[in-house]
């Protein structure tokens with residue numbers, strides 16, 4: 616137990632928001648295997664039993680409810696935060712103001728908690744934040760295909776509320792890390808108590824594919840939906856064209872990369888935001904591969920113009936070279952290896968008991 620500047624003793628912990636979501640599932644399993652800190656997890660909905668068993672405490676809480684967060688964190692010294700709670704891109708277009716509330720105001724709450732705890736204990740609180748390829752935005756499909764691989768600070772003109780929220784939160788994270796309360800009294804007199812209290816690190820995820828869970832509310836969902844539908848023996852109407860291409864990676868790769876960034880030495884990090892991705896297949900290429908493993912798969916392409924436009928505004932390829940140079944990011948799989956070594960065996964195992 617550590618003592619704060621106010622003399623309180625609290626339990627050191629890692630705090631996870633949005634714990635019941637797709638990324639939460641994998642992250643909690645990995646963190647609990649590491650076993651370094653107590654895991655305190657929250658979600659809006661009940662977190663399932665198997666996840667609960669891997670956490671010290673789970674709470675029902677809304678990231679927008681600052682009082683509730685303060686109450687539940689009162690017993691802990693939060694050392695690290697994985698802020699996963701978010702409304703994804705498709706769902707956000709149906710209720711943009713709600714998405715803004717959750718995605719932005721929720722993040723401000725988390726950053727403030729980190730800053731307060733960092734000041735209280737005199738050491739930085741690590742905030743690991745998943746951003747998204749939705750932070751990018753191309754004006755036309757021609758521009759997208761001509762540009763090819765994009766680095767972190769190019770073409771950031773998102774066309775979705777989710778993308779705007781993520782991009783803005785990346786900037787907020789940078790602000791809390793480097794400039795928070797820069798003109799406040801406690802900043803100008805002697806030692807700056809606010810500087811360095813938040814250690815903000817951000818990965819821009821591509822579309823994620825998990826063998827265990829199916830995403831909801833995203834626009835990159837066509838790939839995981841297609842694979843899971845085939846494994847369940849269900850028809851799938853793909854909502855984008857066959858030639859649609861965006862970057863993806865498997866869930867275990869995303870979790871490993873996130874933990875790798877979290878563990879990196881501060882001195883090695885030259886950026887706040889890092890692209891990560893493993894492969895960039897077209898929707899048609901994924902469908903072909905799905906059919907080689909599930910020959911009965913019934914996949915048709917019936918593009919939804921509006922969701923198609925969102926995916927067309929996202930890049931085809933990500934330049935991940937800075938993540939590679941700074942903290943050693945390396946994809947585990949090609950698309951073919953991901954199917955052979957991870958997706959197909961795990962999905963078949965998952966559905967064999969219920970089909």
Ligand code: SER
Nearest residue numbers: 703704747833834835
């Ligand atoms: N998976 C996200 C979405 O589709 C994009 O990162 O909203």
